[in-house]
Amino acid sequence: MSGSATGPVLVDADGLRRFARGVLETAGLDGESAALSSDVLVRTTMRGVESHGIWFLDRYVRQLREGGANRAARVRPVADHGGLLVLDGDAGLGLAVASRATRTAIERAGAHGLAVVSVRNANHFGAAGHYALMCAEAGYLGLVTSNTPPIMAVTGSRSRVIGNNPLAFGVPRTAAPPVVLDIAMSRVAGGKVRMAIERGDQVPLGWILDPDGNPTTDPEDFFVRRGALLPMEDHKGYGLALMVEALSAGLSGAAMTSAVGNWLHTPDTPSDTGFFLMVIDVRTGGPFDAFQDRMRSLCEEIAGAPRAPSVDRIVMPGDLEHEREVVALAHGVPLRGEIWSTLGELAETLGLEDELASIRR
């Protein structure tokens, strides 16, 4: 077993997908949900968003085993007005619920030009950008949001009041990969604070508050003593997080702020997370026929603009992720030793050691 490897390990993308799917099926998920979910995790990993990729496979398995994610979930409509649909995720695995909701939103937008799908009773969906990418790859504009448990202060609050509530936006453009934006509303992700702890560094003032609501540079004030992340640009990040909460949970009736379950801390309890999807048909021949050409022009103008000193290149959101995915497909998916070890432990528990060993390149 290679679980003890410490350097980066290269694995085959299709193999990793098969492995993840097998793991999720062993944990009780149906084949289609497992395939959809493994696709989210593997593509997110290939695109370099390590924190939301295959690394968390064991957490999703735990959530399925302990009951926070309903293995037999059936996503069902609560209200159906054609281009406007409210879905109940039946406490299913967030990756599968969000993938299905996105597929449905795309179908509805294809029929009506426009669709909004509002989802309640779901769980953590991984990287918001994946679902925006799905829309863009199908020829649609996609706006995707989710709420999360509180981890961020708002302007004036002492402690964690609201999630850092991700928002993703994806659009296709002619003769180039989709533009995909995926951001959270805090100045930095919690992962950046954790990295500072691992390196023994302080963090800049303005990233976090200590548990008494004071500015601090000590990353343990956030991670150990449970202070709060700060919103980006103060009232702007606060306002955008509130907007995402209203779109994701206000509309759908999902849990809000402190009522949202923390899937990492309480894997036995459905989190009642909410999603919001707006999808617009921007395919050639549709109501926004030349959209993709206009996006190409826009991106060419921006990427070709004069650069600041010592800057080599101006990139569009999603460019670097796309390039990483192309490399990973051709040369293998690089997994940090820590992630490879986690997969090794999981494989051992489930008796899938040979399957894991076989995907190494």
Next chain:
Amino acid sequence: MSGSATGPVLVDADGLRRFARGVLETAGLDGESAALSSDVLVRTTMRGVESHGIWFLDRYVRQLREGGANRAARVRPVADHGGLLVLDGDAGLGLAVASRATRTAIERAGAHGLAVVSVRNANHFGAAGHYALMCAEAGYLGLVTSNTPPIMAVTGSRSRVIGNNPLAFGVPRTAAPPVVLDIAMSRVAGGKVRMAIERGDQVPLGWILDPDGNPTTDPEDFFVRRGALLPMEDHKGYGLALMVEALSAGLSGAAMTSAVGNWLHTPDTPSDTGFFLMVIDVRTGGPFDAFQDRMRSLCEEIAGAPRAPSVDRIVMPGDLEHEREVVALAHGVPLRGEIWSTLGELAETLGLEDELASIRR
């Protein structure tokens, strides 16, 4: 004439509305467009957003006179799919075009539960928040964006590449004024840099770039030497500005980035600005029946959260603006001496001195 007053002047809100309407009619605008437009300017002023309010009345008059804004504009549908509508603003005054587009979007959302209205060939619409407020006051969720001429750098660019592209979001809530967020994607508005010049101050590093793309603290590097505003939180503000450009102009086919006319510099040329509106019916009895109650709970939880040291109050976006409007309605609208002088000059040019004098309280 009171044009020489230098202290703040209090005027009657309805009087100011009548005056602004009269001015716009004198400049050739039809009565309904003038009424809609004066409502935008006066409410925006009452809500304390001085930079986007009545202060600019003379600029709108100039745009109408010199041909940048078409006095006889008729907003017309380019494509009509029920809940999805593309409008041509016919180069009309942005305030009137956006007001009409918002009214239409609300009507369509009332009929279909959901509406997206995409507008091309429009002009500067003032405060984006006004149109989100219109939606919220009618019982709808509103998301409103517009693109602007380039004034902001993107991550890695030397100079102005994209607008700071405003986004506004408004929702009603039970037993309280609407939540209204209105933000631009730069760290700070250009007006804050101008205020630093007026006070003889430097600005913090991170607000602006000089014309060579270097960080600077000299506000004249932006205003005089035409450097660039910086996006909020770097790639996040850049990505959101790109999203707003795609929504506002990519969809509608309006001008983008460097092709957008600058209404202040070239008042004789239509700017071909684009708007995007998404409106969702959240009225009681509609598809999202209890939305307003959920928003009340959410806001109560946030406003009631423990406060950071020396913070008196946590406010929702739009709370302060609402309170200012209530005070202005009761006690008069405060206008800085500079703004009062501008109105005085305008009144003199148009022979409306008596009308202006009569609204002073």
